[in-house]
Amino acid sequence: MADITTLPRNEVGIAAVISALGDLFQDRLQTGQSIREQHGHTTTWLENQIPDAVVFARSTEEVSAVVKLCAQHKVPVIPFGTGSSLEGHLNAPAGGISLDLSQMDQIKAVHAEDLDVVVQPGVTREQLNTHLRDQGLFFPIDPGANASLGGMAATRASGTNAVRYGTMKDNILSLEAVMADGTIIRTGARAKKSSAGYDMARLLIGSEGTLGVITELTLRLQGIPEATRSARCSFPTVEAACQAVMMTIQYGIPVARIELLDALSVRAVNGYSKLALPETPLLLLEFHGSEAGVLEQADVFGGIAEEFEGSDFTATSTAEERNKLWQARHDAYWAGLSLRPGCQGLSTDVCVPISRLAECVGLARAKAEELGLMAPMVGHVGDGNFHALLLLEPGNRDEQALADSFLNWLADTAISMEGTCTGEHGVGQGKRVYVQRELGETTRFMSAIKSALDPDNIMNPGKIIQD
Amino acid sequence: MADITTLPRNEVGIAAVISALGDLFQDRLQTGQSIREQHGHTTTWLENQIPDAVVFARSTEEVSAVVKLCAQHKVPVIPFGTGSSLEGHLNAPAGGISLDLSQMDQIKAVHAEDLDVVVQPGVTREQLNTHLRDQGLFFPIDPGANASLGGMAATRASGTNAVRYGTMKDNILSLEAVMADGTIIRTGARAKKSSAGYDMARLLIGSEGTLGVITELTLRLQGIPEATRSARCSFPTVEAACQAVMMTIQYGIPVARIELLDALSVRAVNGYSKLALPETPLLLLEFHGSEAGVLEQADVFGGIAEEFEGSDFTATSTAEERNKLWQARHDAYWAGLSLRPGCQGLSTDVCVPISRLAECVGLARAKAEELGLMAPMVGHVGDGNFHALLLLEPGNRDEQALADSFLNWLADTAISMEGTCTGEHGVGQGKRVYVQRELGETTRFMSAIKSALDPDNIMNPGKIIQD
CATH class of the missing domain: 3.30.70.3450 (Alpha-Beta Plaits)
Structure with a gap:
């Protein structure tokens, strides 16, 4: 089963941070059970590990203030966009503060001549495209869910258009972010390309909130085709x-x-x-x-x-x-679920070289049948990326174990075909063990970066990196 | 003037490494003056700071052996491709070993069905495209010089095709690299996309040899258009x-x-x-x-x-x-030089939002005239990126000072227009001070990454990061 082990809690620190945040944010600090549950991980089969409080930030300065407080007291900060991630990205295994960015939803500037836009992280994909339509522009990344752009950056989202337009990594010019000590940085401005040192934007893209909180994005746009x-x-x-x-x-x-x-x-x-x-x-x-x-x-x-x-x-x-x-x-998603009324869907993805895709899908079909699992599959086939939707009976531990065995097998099979265990679902908690198998020694250097930029491990702990 | 300050030399360590490398590499270790000068920085106005020896590696394992020896003795390693970089990337301000990768020139596998290729770092752009032509494929990045692909990755090269095909960061699926302790890592395999943790490939791309030595590249290819x-x-x-x-x-x-x-x-x-x-x-x-x-x-x-x-x-x-x-x-380059017979060319570049490009070029023209400098300009204008070629009299200190004043002014002007001080020439030694001005606090986190991955500062020291 996926490793969502609880991590040690810093009770004193958590209490101190909640008290201080209450003073600063008033009713934008929430500690009710249901809102906390909603900000823990609810969209998947992974158990919900709820944060101790939810704070709604409205500016970069507020995000910096929250992170500084959490840094001072060594308390976890878990950035939250719309909650549509799939691998336990939002769980709070050591408790801490869910930092809800949905109220940072301003489209700050559209530069039609330069085909770029500056947005806050809580702006959603559909909100942005609605805003841009009249100007004949669109932002091409479409992961399915109406996710927040900050979340899409943090998880390196992609989706159906990626075969032509690339993923989030290809469509971000620069980021503003709050680092683990509360410092606000910018990775660049609006140049279409740059060779000015380490690619800090690309490092933050896909870092799932473990290195910093994305507070502003400058995105590359496309003209709506004729x-x-x-x-x-x-x-x-x-x-x-x-x-x-x-x-x-x-x-x-x-x-x-x-x-x-x-x-x-x-x-x-x-x-x-x-x-x-x-x-x-x-x-x-x-x-x-x-x-x-x-x-x-x-x-x-x-x-x-x-x-x-x-x-x-x-x-x-x-x-x-x-x-x-x-x-x-x-x-396809809802249709898939309807194949087994009352089931719980467990969606997973892998990505392989396209020359191996048919073989991988065929083997996955055979494996699912061997295990007695129903699993419709759909793929962003131009990228060699496909999803299997396992249809499981809620609470059925035996099926859950079979599903886990399928997930393990699929990750290993994709890796053996020179592919990856996660094409676009990220790592979160659920895929850490597979990433370790896929990248081996490389993960040691990822850990070194994490330790250097977040020495107290307060930024979304328990994700990506195996503790 | 650009900061190429000499750094402290570790004489004992350098002697020990040269002795040990001589045993291992025999006549593939060279210490003659002319070969050392040729491996220091010869392509620009920057003073040549020559390495103490040049070693020619033929495999990843040999690169790892060189780096391990240098790590053990805390001696600088400066990876060398074809020597066509422009900002002092190859200088040896603390001495050390130039690691020449030009003999790692094998094209290891072409996967036509997947539109990818696996190459060693010493393969040049023209060598690759000659090899691919019969299969109807090409690699689109063209920085002008017939650079090595390892060097192009290390400097995040781009060029004339970037407006359509992107830069090196967009055309690399994965890398193999030797890190500062000699460990060999892979950042992934051949999947077209991945969300498996921190984007270590993108971190190494543009790191100019300061974080690791690139020893193998898996590149995305294009079909030759009809x-x-x-x-x-x-x-x-x-x-x-x-x-x-x-x-x-x-x-x-x-x-x-x-x-x-x-x-x-x-x-x-x-x-x-x-x-x-x-x-x-x-x-x-x-x-x-x-x-x-x-x-x-x-x-x-x-x-x-x-x-x-x-x-x-x-x-x-x-x-x-x-x-x-x-x-x-x-x-254009040779024609530009011919405007002033016997001159030395100093090529610089910046990149701005395209809506500011005409203004930036116009101001640069006026500034050059004000300073009495002759400077033909050409641009990858679809990206807002342009080059000024300053035509200077060799050895004329006054002109050199005027050129320096132009470079400073141009970097600041580009930054003030939400652009970057370096679109594709990288940082090396020459642009460190401008990158500091452009990115401010962000460079502190770049330094933290450098320290975490290369604690003894042996990987191409004195580049990108201000010491």
Whole structure:
């Protein structure tokens, strides 16, 4: 089982910090049980380890004040965005303060000429894109959930658009952050590139709050493409679908999204969304470009699909038809859960070189069947990244143990294929043991960085680094 | 003047290391004056501080052995690729060992299906692209010089293609490196993305050998585009050219290169390369895509250029014509030097938000004139990055002082425009003082990382971090 061992609590320090924060923040310090539970880790199978208090900050200076107090008393600080992470990132194994950044939700400046935007960390992805739409701009990273941009940076989020636009690491120009001693730093300004020393932005991106609290982000934007075209195509096997994807990417088609649903997922969405898709592996695609460009891209893909026995190829450019066509993907999570009414979903992901993806998905299918687990799979297949949604009976310890055995096996299998145990779900508590296996000695140097920047281990302790 | 202060030498340690390396490496350890001078910093105006010996490694294990010996005796190790860096990256202010990696020049595996390649650090950019050509693949980063890929990673190189393909930070999947205690680490494998803890690859990229020696790189490749089209267009002012560039990028045209030459640079290439270009600011462009796509891209750009008083718009897709069209850019450096026969060139760069670029170039032109310096400028204008080539009389201290005053002013001006004092030239010795001004408190955390990973300061000391 994942290691969510409780860590030693500093009761005296916690009491002192709560008292001082109460004076400073008044009713923006909350200690009620339900709000604390909601700020512990609630979105996964991992046990909820609740913080001792929740404080709502409204400025970088307030974040700095909170961190300084916690540093002074050696009390944990756990940054909180929207709570949509999946691997125990928000648990408080040593108690401490949940630092809720959702009220830092200002879009501070849009620089349309420079294609960048400056936001506070509590701004959500959808809020930002709604704000930008009238200016013909968008921010491309879409991890599914309407997560906060600070959280997306802290967990190095990606999602369906990553095959074309990259992940959070590729779309952040610079960060402002509060470090473990309360110092406010900036990693740069608005230059599109820089070679000014160590890449502190990239170090903070994916650090899951263990090195500092992100308090402002300067993000790279994209122009909304002149035209968008969506397509779908069914394939006899996952292997045929993956071959078509590889050919598409080698061909240089700048596909914006290319998503795989396995046969079980297609069955689930047929039932859930009243569709009549062939119950075989399905690819869903989106192309961005000029009117002529997206037609050409989709046509070339259609030709490639045919080579690999693709069938029922459909493409459309109208918004309504596109949404209908992508419905299968949007509903995949809830459709998956509906395969086993009353179940609890446990979502995991790995990422492998695309040449190994079909094999990895096939082995995962066989392993799940061997263990008697139901696990629809969907993938950001252009990146070699896929998710298995294990459908478990709540409270069933035997199934939980089988699930754990599956997770272990899947991580090891991905690692053995020159992949990673976590493509986009991060490490949190749940994947620390796998990261240790994947990176070995490298984690010793990660620990050295953690100790150097946070000597008292107050920044989101018990995450990423094995204690 | 730039701070290249000599640091204290550990004479006993250096002698011990040279003796032990002689036993291990035989004639692959060299201590002759000329080879040592060639491995100190020879490509710039900075004084050459030569290492005590040069050792040629042929494997990761040999690199580890060298670093372990140097760690044991607390002697500096300075990794060396091809010696094309510009800011004193290779100087040996405390003496020590130049670790030449040019014999680690094996291309270990090309994974065409996954669009990645595994190389040793001494492989050069041109060597790699020659090797890949038959497979229809290329590696897009082109800093001009035929640099080693290890060096390009260590300095976070970019260049003309960065506007479309990003910099080294965006094109490296993972690294193998030898850390300051001799430990060999891997930052990951071949997954296209990962969220497995701190981004150690991105930390090493741009660390200029101060945190570890890069011994293997897994690089992301691109398919050679079906078609390439080049274009050029003259503009009445730098501002008009920059306006056209901004519109082009906002329009979502995926331009692969977009380079600016100022009027002085155009005059220089006209003389040097016997061209007859209008002696006004010039944009050179390259488009990658399908046959139809590149035609469309170039046409749309042509329309935009017209809006901003562009003239002499020319576009072509044949290789020979394209080369002719780009000749002005390829010759810009030598052409610039020819403006003042016998001069020494001092190349510097900054990067600003593109909306400030015309202003920054204009101010730099005025400043150079005020100081009586001749300084043709060229820019990777899609990124807001430009270079000024100061043409100085060798040995003229007064001019050197004026140049230094220009460099200081340019760094401060770029910083004041929310840009950076170094877009792609790195920090080395020459830009430490500017990075300190640009990033302030942030550099304290860079120092903390340096101390944590290299407590004895043996890895390329005196670079990036102010001692």
